[in-house]
Amino acid sequence: MKLHVLGSAAGGGFPQWNCNCRNCSGLRAGTLRARARTQSSVAIGEGDDWVLVNASPDILAQLRAAPFLQPARALRDTGIRAVMLVDAQIDHTTGLLMLREGRPLPLWTTRQVREDLSSGNPLLSVLEHYCGSRWHCIEPDGRPFEVDGLPGLEWRAVALSSAAPPYSPHRHAPEPGDNIGLFVSSRASGRSLFYAPGLGEIEPQVDALMQRADVILVDGTFWSDDEMIALGVSSKRAREIGHLPQSGPGGMIEALSRYPRARRILIHVNNTNPILDEDSDERLRLDAEGIEVAHDGLSIEF
Ligand code: MLT
Numbered sequence: 428m429k430l431h432v433l434g435s436a437a438g439g440g441f442p443q444w445n446c447n448c449r450n451c452s453g454l455r456a457g458t459l460r461a462r463a464r465t466q467s468s469v470a471i472g473e474g475d476d477w478v479l480v481n482a483s484p485d486i487l488a489q490l491r492a493a494p495f496l497q498p499a500r501a502l503r504d505t506g507i508r509a510v511m512l513v514d515a516q517i518d519h520t521t522g523l524l525m526l527r528e529g530r531p532l533p534l535w536t537t538r539q540v541r542e543d544l545s546s547g548n549p550l551l552s553v554l555e556h557y558c559g560s561r562w563h564c565i566e567p568d569g570r571p572f573e574v575d576g577l578p579g580l581e582w583r584a585v586a587l588s589s590a591a592p593p594y595s596p597h598r599h600a601p602e603p604g605d606n607i608g609l610f611v612s613s614r615a616s617g618r619s620l621f622y623a624p625g626l627g628e629i630e631p632q633v634d635a636l637m638q639r640a641d642v643i644l645v646d647g648t649f650w651s652d653d654e655m656i657a658l659g660v661s662s663k664r665a666r667e668i669g670h671l672p673q674s675g676p677g678g679m680i681e682a683l684s685r686y687p688r689a690r691r692i693l694i695h696v697n698n699t700n701p702i703l704d705e706d707s708d709e710r711l712r713l714d715a716e717g718i719e720v721a722h723d724g725l726s727i728e729f
Pocket residue numbers: 437438439516517518519625668
């Protein structure tokens with residue numbers, strides 16, 4: 428089985444359209460050793476059958492860059508057998524509208540995410556006027572489930588402490604199911620991976636899955652809790668919007684040291700994060716810890 432990274436950046440992408448921070452301007456000017464990145468999405472599967480996990484606003488460019496997702500068996504075709512969403516945020520959901528020309532989308536989300544996408548951000552209601560969707564409920568209880576057409580994969584979802592989007596009716600009253608992490612195992616190889624692009628805290632049920640995973644792909648949004656405040660681009664702290672920063676006591680680097688057996692990769696990286704600069708001290712620190720930074724096009728076998 429494979430996980431293919433379609434987009435490795437957080438909301439806004441890298442460079443972000445209106446941003447002239449050191450990273451964004453350095454990338455545009457060609458003075459920074461870094462790669463451009465599109466917004467957060469991965470495809471999991473093999474051959475002609477894939478689950479699109481998160482539908483990024485950059486999906487059309489991502490599909491062009493991943494020809495295996497267009498097997499061309501018919502006049503209208505796709506290798507996307509289902510779409511699964513880990514939350515209802517803009518960067519993970521607005522790409523659904525770009526898939527409107529196809530057949531009804533098999534869509535896997537929690538009850539909470541479906542509710543947000545039918546109320547605060549009524550994407551699913553809009554989609555009903557085009558292809559529509561066939562909803563499958565994800566229970567974030569850690570129990571195994573299977574997606575039609577991909578019998579080789581076993582999925583488990585776990586509720587995460589992170590944050591629902593600003594337009595969610597439960598933005599200020601978090602519910603289990605607003606954000607999930609996915610534990611995916613290949614029945615053939617027995618290998619597994621854990622994917623959680625928005626992760627605010629590693630609670631016991633999350634720790635248990637991370638202990639078992641051969642590959643861990645987790646929240647790489649911010650290096651420091653006050654990163655956006657220090658740069659003067661926002662008043663929000665990383666932890667406040669549901670992202671565990673990498674540095675400092677209790678940060679992601681320290682947390683990942685508990686899983687030395689796994690391949691550990693940061694994903695959903697914000698354009699302000701110094702780890703995007705491949706020559707930065709922060710990136711060298713990750714190298715020394717054996718922690719990778721995902722890039723668009725990265726393919727992982729499991
Ligand atoms: C997040 O991950 O916190 C959101 O995607 C941020 C955003 O889209 O503005």
